[in-house]
Amino acid sequence: MAAVLDATPFNFVAIVLCVSIGAGLLGSLLGLGGGLILIPVLTLVLKVDIRYAVGASIVSVIATSSGAAAAYVRDGLANLRVAMFLELATVAGAVSGAMLAGMVGGRALYFLFGAVMAYSALAMLRKLREDRSPRAEPPPDALADRLGLHGSYYDVSTGGEVTYRVHRPLVGLGLMYIAGTVSGLLGIGSGALKVPAMDLAMGLPIKVSTATSNFMIGVTAAASAGIYFARGDIDPFIAGPVCVGVTLGAFMGSRFLTKLKSGSLRMLFVAVLLWVSYEMLSKGIRG
Numbered sequence: 671m672a673a674v675l676d677a678t679p680f681n682f683v684a685i686v687l688c689v690s691i692g693a694g695l696l697g698s699l700l701g702l703g704g705g706l707i708l709i710p711v712l713t714l715v716l717k718v719d720i721r722y723a724v725g726a727s728i729v730s731v732i733a734t735s736s737g738a739a740a741a742y743v744r745d746g747l748a749n750l751r752v753a754m755f756l757e758l759a760t761v762a763g764a765v766s767g768a769m770l771a772g773m774v775g776g777r778a779l780y781f782l783f784g785a786v787m788a789y790s791a792l793a794m795l796r797k798l799r800e801d802r803s804p805r806a807e808p809p810p811d812a813l814a815d816r817l818g819l820h821g822s823y824y825d826v827s828t829g830g831e832v833t834y835r836v837h838r839p840l841v842g843l844g845l846m847y848i849a850g851t852v853s854g855l856l857g858i859g860s861g862a863l864k865v866p867a868m869d870l871a872m873g874l875p876i877k878v879s880t881a882t883s884n885f886m887i888g889v890t891a892a893a894s895a896g897i898y899f900a901r902g903d904i905d906p907f908i909a910g911p912v913c914v915g916v917t918l919g920a921f922m923g924s925r926f927l928t929k930l931k932s933g934s935l936r937m938l939f940v941a942v943l944l945w946v947s948y949e950m951l952s953k954g955i956r957g
Contacts, residue, residue: 680908685716687911690730694919697730698738698884700939701864705819707942708912709783718908720779724771725903728895731853732917735888741924742876747881749874749953752836755817756846757886760864761893763850764952768894770857779855780954786852787947790866794940811837823878827931834875842872853887854894876936884920 688891693707708730712723742748771779819836849863864886869880898904 673807675698681711681718683907683911686712686908687915688781691919691922692781693730694734694916695923696919696942697734697916697922698923699935700880700942707946708916710946712908714949715952721771722864722905722908723804724779725898725905726908726912728891728898729904729909730912731891732888733913733916735884735886735891736917736920736921738920738924739885739888741921742881742884746882747831747877748885749819749821749836749878749882750885751817751819751821752839752868752874753885754871755819755839755941756842756864756868757889759843759846760850760853760886760890763847763852764854764890764893765897767851767854768897768907769854770851773897777954780950782852782855784949784951784954787943787950790863791940791943792945794936796867804854811835811839814839818847821878823875824875826929832875834878835873837873838871842867845871850893853890854897876939880935884924 690708693711696707707728709720709723712718712726712859713720718726734811739748743750782941817839819839820834821836822831822833824830825832845862845867849867852863864883865876865879868874869876874882895904
C-alpha cells in the first residue's frame with residue numbers, strides 16, 4: 671500500500687476525487703490526460719509513492735480520453751486520420767516506456783518528468799506570437815495528401831470555418847514514438863509532447879492538436895496499463911477515485927474547449943507546464 675499523508679481513508683478519497691475532477695477538466699482542455707496535475711499532487715501533497723502515482727495516472731489518462739474524446743469527435747475537432755496514423759508509433763513507444771519504468775529509479779523519474787515539461791513549455795511559448803498573426807500556409811506534402819490528413823473545423827470562438835493542411839507526417843511519427851515512450855515511463859499520457867508535436871511540427875491548429883491528443887492518449891495509456899497492473903503499481907484505493915473524478919472533469923472540459931480562444935488556450939497550457947516542471951524538478955533535487 672502506498673504511503674500517504676496522515677488522513678482518514680474517507681478524507682483521502684475525498685481529496686483525491688476533488689483533485690481528479692480538476693485534473694480531468696484541465697486535461698481535457700489541454701489534451702494532457704490529467705496526469706500532469708495528478709502526479710505532483712499525489713506525490714508532493716499526499717505523499718504517495720511516485721510509482722503508485724504513475725499507475726493511478728495511467729488509469730486517469732484512459733478515463734480522460736473516454737470522457738472527452740466522444741465530444742471532440744462529434745464536434746469535428748479531433749482529426750481521426752492523423753490520430754490513427756500517429757498511434758502506430760505511440761503504442762509501440764508506450765510499451766517500450768512501460769518496460770523501462772521498472773528499471774529507472776524514482777528520483778530519475780522526477781528529473782525526467784520536469785525536463786520534459788520544461789521543454790514542452792518553452793516550445794509552446796515560442797508559438798504564442800503566431801496565434802496573433804495569420805498562420806503561414808505549409809508547403810505541400812505528398813504523404814499527407816495521399817493519406818488525406820488535412821481537415822477543417824468550425825471555431826465557435828471566432829464564428830468561422832478553419833481549414834488546415836498537415837505537413838511533415840514522418841517527423842510527427844518519430845516524435846510520437848518518443849511521446850509514447852515518455853507516456854509509458856511517466857504515466858502522463860504524453861499529451862505534453864503530442865500537442866506540441868502536432869501543433870509545431872505538423873502544422874495542426876492548437877484546438878485540433880488538443881482534441882486529437884485527447885482521442886489518442888487513451889489508446890497509448892491502455893498499451894502500457896497492463897504492464898503496470900502486472901507489476902503491482904496500480905493501487906485500487908488510489909486509482910478508483912481518480913478514475914471517477916477524472917471522467918467527470920473530462921466531460922465538463924469537453925464542453926468548454928470550442929468556446930476558448932486559441933491564444934488563451936496556449937497560455938493556459940504553458941502556465942500549467944511551467945508550474946509542474948518547477949515542482950517536479952525541485953522534488954528531484956531534494957530527493
